[in-house]
Amino acid sequence: MTTTVPTGRLGRDFHRLWTASAVSNLGDGVTMVAGPLLVASISRDPAAVAAATLAPQLPWLLFALVSGALVDRLDRRRLIVAVNLGRGLVLAALAVAVLTGVATVPLICLAFFLTGVGETLADTASGALLPSVVPAERLEQANSRLFATFVIGNQFAAKPLGAYLFVLAAALPFGFDAATFGLAALLLALLRWRPVPPPAAPAGTGGRRSLRADVAVGVRALWAVPVLRTLAGSIAVMNVAFCAAFAVFVLYARQRLGLSEVGYGLLLTASALGGLAGSTLATRLRSRFGTPTLLRVGLLIEVALQVVLATTRQPWVAGAALAVWGVHTMVWGVLVVSLRQRLVPDALRGRVNSVYSLADLGGAAVGTALGGALAQASGSVLAPFWLAAAAMGVLTALVWRRLADTAG
Incomplete structure (x- = not known):
């Protein structure tokens, strides 16, 4: 099977989405490296390091389905902007806690858990938003660029950068990540607004379906x-x-x-x-x-x-x-x-x-x-x-x- 490879520009909105993804993925990667280093500097207990690693992953198991239902109810662009600002505030607070010497393992795990909850919303909304930004025939091209950016930023550049920033100052990586979320929110705020009507409630229910019913529809x-x-x-x-x-x-x-x-x-x-x-x-x-x-x-x-x-x-x-x-x-x-x-x-x-x-x-x-x-x-x-x-x-x-x- 041979077909023509789509060529041409993907549009201004895609490039804003792409740049926001690149910036936030770099910040995420920096925190991914600095987080275990921070916990290890506070406690030598392997369980503490494991808990900090699990904390941002746990929300996907707990809230993924609910997040998907919310993404289909709300304006996705505004949701991603709000979530990124929220994650930025959480990491800024963590950076202040580290700087002032009051950071503890439970506090670090809580911060990572909250950013993980935000990730379930932001990542789900971004994946749902992309087809509104680029034509269907260019989805592979757009996703290829997003995946490549993730590998370069999150897997390559962020690893040495996170360790270097942590050596300079333990609070610095988390302040850096907070700034990347703020910049990503600004870029996404400039996207054209594409409101999606919320799913209609079944006749006779007198209002919108419950979240549980919306989740069941998705399954x-x-x-x-x-x-x-x-x-x-x-x-x-x-x-x-x-x-x-x-x-x-x-x-x-x-x-x-x-x-x-x-x-x-x-x-x-x-x-x-x-x-x-x-x-x-x-x-x-x-x-x-x-x-x-x-x-x-x-x-x-x-x-x-x-x-x-x-x-x-x-x-x-x-x-x-x-x-x-x-x-x-x-x-x-x-x-x-x-x-x-x-x-x-x-x-x-x-x-x-x-x-x-x-x-x-x-x-x-x-x-x-x-x-x-x-x-x-x-x-x-x-x-x-x-x-x-x-x-x-x-x-x-x-x-x-x-x-x-x-x-x-």
Whole structure:
């Protein structure tokens, strides 16, 4: 399958959205690095560091569906602006607490939890807003740029910047992140207002549906579309399998590959480099091969990655496998997000996106818990990789034909 790659300008509104995303992703990445450093400087308890890591992730499991319903009720542009300002205030308060020496682990976790709640709203609203900013035929192009910006800002630039700012002053990274949220809010405030009428209440109810009813509508909407159902189930299984294996990846890198801390960091960089390449190539690959072929190849890469990691002792082999996997993850992400944006009506995008996010991040949480337990029970860091390879092999066989529906 070969089609023409869309070219041309994506428009002023997209570039504002793109720049706001780049700025906030850089700030998020800085906080992601500085947060554990701050907690470790206060407490040597591993549970405290783990709690700070979990705090911003927990809201996705608790509030993703409710956030999706709110996104479909409210003006998305104004919602993102308000949430970004709120997150900026929270991080500014944290920076002041650190500067004055009153920051505690519970306070840090609370700040990260609140910013995580905001993230469930802002990210869901941004994904729902994009199709209103760019034409449907340019969604892959737009999402590719957003994904590439995320990799460059969040995965590359933010890591050394966050550590450097923390060394200069422990409060500085959080003040920097607060400023990025303020700038992102300003840029998004300049978008043209595109109000979306709220979903109509059923006849005879005398008013708007409850949030619970709106959430149920979103779940049913995703389940009613076979291809979306297949993709949501696939990402859940993929993340259970992947996160089960990578829950003990730092131990694998040390015990199996013999890598130092620096070598472990370089190994992770390989997947980020692949991700950058994948986000750049996604649109052209789709035009050349088509979505079904790329998604099927992606599943095969998932299986191969786990088998390679379970059998090799060579760091360069593991790094090469992770780089290829990184290409696949970005291509998969761009294609699936664009397809979902194209298939789902505007009034339902927030709720359907939130259901998909719950499958995505819920699978990751389950996989992380299973991987640690399995490695501990078996006494081998390789057991989760073999289990992941088997699970992905079964998934590939089950959905291979169904992925033909992604050709739309």
